[in-house]
Amino acid sequence: METMVEGRSEPAFDGTDVKEAALVLGGAAAAGAAIGFRGGVGDLLFTGAGLPLAVLGVAVLTVPSLCVALVASGIPGSARDVVRACVKAAGAGGRVLLGLAPALLVLGAVGTPESSRAYGCLALAAALGVSLVGARPVSEATPSARNIFIAWCAVTAGIAVLLATRVLFAA
C-alpha cells in the first residue's frame, strides 16, 4: 500500500510499524496465556487468543475516528502520521504486557483463578495507560486537537475495558 506525496511514492508502513504491531499483539497473547493458564488449556487458549483480538478490535474501532477528527481539526500531520503514532504507542503497551507476563504467571500459580484475572486487569490497565500517554504527542499541535484526544481516550478506555472484561471473565 503506497501513497503518492508530491510525486514521490512512500510506503504507508515500514518494518518498524510491523514490529510495533507484532509487539502489541504478542504482548497481549503472552499476558492472556499467563492469566488463563490456571483455568486449564481451554482457558489458556481462550484468553491467549482473545486478548490480542480484543486489542485489534479496539484499534479498528477507535483509531480511524481519531484520524478523522484530528485531521479535520487541522493538525499539521496526516492520517498516516496519526496511525503510525498510535501503532508506536501501542507497541509501548505491548512491551509492558510482555514484561508483566512472567509476573502474571507467578501470581496465577500462587493465587486463585479470580485473583489471577484481577491482576490481569491491573496489567491491562497499565498497558492501556502507557499506550494512551504514548499517543499524546500526536495531539499537541492545537487546543482543539488536545480536547479531541482527551475525549477519544475516554471512549477508547471504555471500549477496551468492556472488551477485555468480556474476554477475561467469560472464560
Add this chain to the structure above:
Amino acid sequence: MTPDTAALPLVPLVPVPIPSPPDVPEPARPVVTAPPRPLTNGALAILDDLLRAPDRLTARLASDRRVETVRVLLLTMLAGAAVFGATLGIHRSWLQAAFAGTKLPLICLALAVTVLPAVVGFRRAARAAGSALGDAGHVLSVFALGSLILAATAPLTVLGVLADFGYHRMVLLATACVSIAGLVALHRLGTLLESGGAGRAVIAGACVVLALVGVQVTWTLRPFIARPTVPVEFFRADRQDLYESLGTTLDSARGVFHERSMVRSGEE
C-alpha cells in the same frame, strides 16, 4: 614666589587616597582530584561497593569482572536470605529454621526472576536508555543488598528468640526487619533506574510489581515463624490467597465467622 619656595614640591593639604592596585585574581590552582580507586578483586570489595558505591558496582558489572561480581551477588542474595530465614524459624524449632532458611532464598530468586522482565518492559516502553543485561545486574544487586541488610538485622531476631518473645512479637520484629531491608532495596532500585535514564513511572511500576508479587508469593510459602499451636510444615496446605484471607480476618474481627475449608492441591 621666592627662589626657596619655587623648588619646594607642591604638597596637598588634604591627603589624597592612594589608589590600591586593582584586584588581581589569584591564579587558579590546579584541581587535584584523587584518581578513581581501581576495582579490586575479592568478595569483600564487591560487597563494599554494593553497600556504598553503586556506580562502582555498575562499573564492575560492565567490566570483565562481571562473572565474579554476579557470582558474589547471587551468593549474597541467597545466603543473606537463608540466614535471616533461619533466625526466624529457630523461634519454633530447628526444623522450622531449616524450612524458613530454604524458603526465603527461593522467594528472593522468584521475585528477581519475575521483576526483571517487568523492569525491562517498562524501561523499553518508556524508551529509556539501557540494556536488558544492565537491568539484570541492577535487579540482582538490589536483591543482594536487601538480603545483606536482612542478614544484618538477624541479630535482632536472635535477640528476640533469646528473650523469649512470643509469636506475635516475633512477627512484628520480623516485619520491621523486612521493612527496613525492603525500603533500602527499593531506594537503591529507584536510584539505579534513575541513573540509567528511567523516569518515575518506570520506577513506580517496578515497585508495584515487586510489592504485589512479593506479598503474594510470601503469603503462599508461609509459615516462616509458625504459630506454637500448629504443627511444623514446609508450607500450609490451604490455597486461600492473601486477599481472601484478609477478608476472612476482617469478618472475624467483626464477629462473622466462616467455616474454614482446606483446599488441597488437585481437588480444585
